[in-house]
Amino acid sequence: MSILTSEALSYIGRETEPVTEVIDPWLIRNFARAICYPEPPDTRWTGREAAAPFHLPVVFLEHAALEPSGLAPPLPPTPQALKAGNEYEVLRPVRAGDVLTIRHRLAELREREGRSGVQVFTTTETTAHDPSGDLVFRVRTIMVRIYPREAGDA
């Protein structure tokens, strides 16, 4: 059983239009409160010009477009679509007030057949550049869709 069609594979390399976002101090405080709970958030993350915890901007911006429209390849629906991994590279800390231009690209699409069925992996690469054009961070997000083998399948 194969899930990936030539049409789906043609999506590899597609990119979204760039989107510019401002990192809000409220966003940083809210995220810090969530990860430190039930303790209060560390004070370095609560000021108006606070640096963000390491992966906050990545998670937030990635979720703003986890599988951005236009990048999602045509795949059969399955309720089992899960995050399989993340790779983060942060060249400088992100701070409140930073203006970042975000781009997403479908970097990889592959399938693997196992005893229980087919797993389809999509890897999306997200980059953020500052107004000078310098790369601030790069993240690769790997999602897996699981298509269980049905009774009677070879």
Place this chain on the structure above:
Amino acid sequence: MPEPPVRFEDLREGMELPVLVRQVSFAEHCLFGSAIGNLTLMHLDAEEGRRLGFGGALMYGELRLAYLSLLLERWVESSGRLVHLNCRYTGADLVGDTLTVTGRVSRLNRDESGAHALCELWVDNQRGERNTVGTAELAFIDPYGG
């Protein structure tokens, strides 16, 4: 009283990292889902998690990752910063699980670009399952100006 931040010269290869233990309550999980803007039902509803073949509501992968980065950022504080963090989710933890988050220093390196520590990381639950493994690179302020 909190521990002082670790410095590069304090590190040894094989050294164990501090341990962060968290029992992830439903309230905490909702707070995190709200903060990242992901309110997918399988993460919030135990019945939906069971319908998908899991033992309950699935813990966010990003929450496990957040604990790894929290552990490292608190460990180094102002002595350095996290540069790379890679993470694989090899299985599902459930809302209500107690996570033990830790790792060890695997390699130390000092060159013209500075002082760096590579770490292996993992997150275990109370059933002894290791569903999150990863690696990190930390860049330190080099006391010798390397």
